[in-house]
Amino acid sequence: MIENIRSKHFLFVGNRLEVLQAMLEHTLNLTICIQAKSYAAQILQQTLSPPYKTCYYEFSNKKELLSLIESIQFDILVSNGCPYILPISQLAKPHHTFVNCHPSLLPNLKGKNPINGAILYKQPSGATCHIMTDEIDSGAVISQVPVYNDFNTPLSLLYQMCFLAEKEAFLLALKRDFKPLNALHIDSKPNIAYYTRQDDDLSLNFSTQSTQEIINNVKAFAKPNQMTHLAHNPSLHFIEAMLIKNDFLESTFQQAAINDVVLHYDNHILCKRKEGFLQLTGGGGYERF
Known part of the structure; x- marks a missing residue:
């Protein structure tokens, strides 16, 4: 056949x-x-x-x-x-x-x-x-x-x-000669029926998004032709995000407010968050912020 x-x-x-x-x-x-x-x-x-x-x-x-x-x-x-x-x-x-x-x-x-x-x-x-x-x-x-x-x-x-x-x-x-399966096992977990990227999915907002949401969004669009950006500065695009917990940073930037960008270095920025410090890594077209 x-x-x-x-x-x-x-x-x-x-x-x-x-x-x-x-x-x-x-x-x-x-x-x-x-x-x-x-x-x-x-x-x-x-x-x-x-x-x-x-x-x-x-x-x-x-x-x-x-x-x-x-x-x-x-x-x-x-x-x-x-x-x-x-x-x-x-x-x-x-x-x-x-x-x-x-x-x-x-x-x-x-x-x-x-x-x-x-x-x-x-x-x-x-x-x-x-x-x-x-x-x-x-x-x-x-x-x-x-x-x-x-x-x-x-x-x-x-x-x-x-x-x-x-x-x-x-x-x-x-x-299978392109014959449909008689039955398909569907995982019992709730699924996401449709997903098509929206402009808002690429926009990062320190004030309204949790740290994990920001990390998820950056990971989900970590390709040079996609990439997330800051809501207030669309020219800054990011290809990697990670949460850093460090006592020295906590001590050094204890006077900084939550969501302040406390450091710019190489192609990274470091933002103070409740859980620690969120490092965002830029991607494409520039070496420094």
């Missing part, structure tokens, strides 16, 4: 490389639609082998993508990192299968930024391959792969772990 499914015509749509690499290795007929100017597009322009260059397309907006999908003959569309919601009920023909590889353990953390949400809300991470419907990340589950993250896993590493898990989830789905 696996050879039969491998011989079907696949269409990849998205902007990530790991699942696409699995499709290049394990499918026989493949057309590629990549988001223009993405990292994946830059890599494929340099490395894609000649046989695939004749069935390689780039799209810059949703209209272009929908036009490509409607013009291409395929049996199975695989979405991975597609930036647009596809109108499946309008696109689907009787012989079509639409599947998506999503970097969370659905139904937990649907939406655009599930990896950030996993750190922000201390949720388990992984990847899911599921049937696509008109609703966001809501179709029947075909396969899931957990990555067993903990709160100490850095964001950049968790991204890579989840993308590798997406590749594994796709391969498991391929072996």
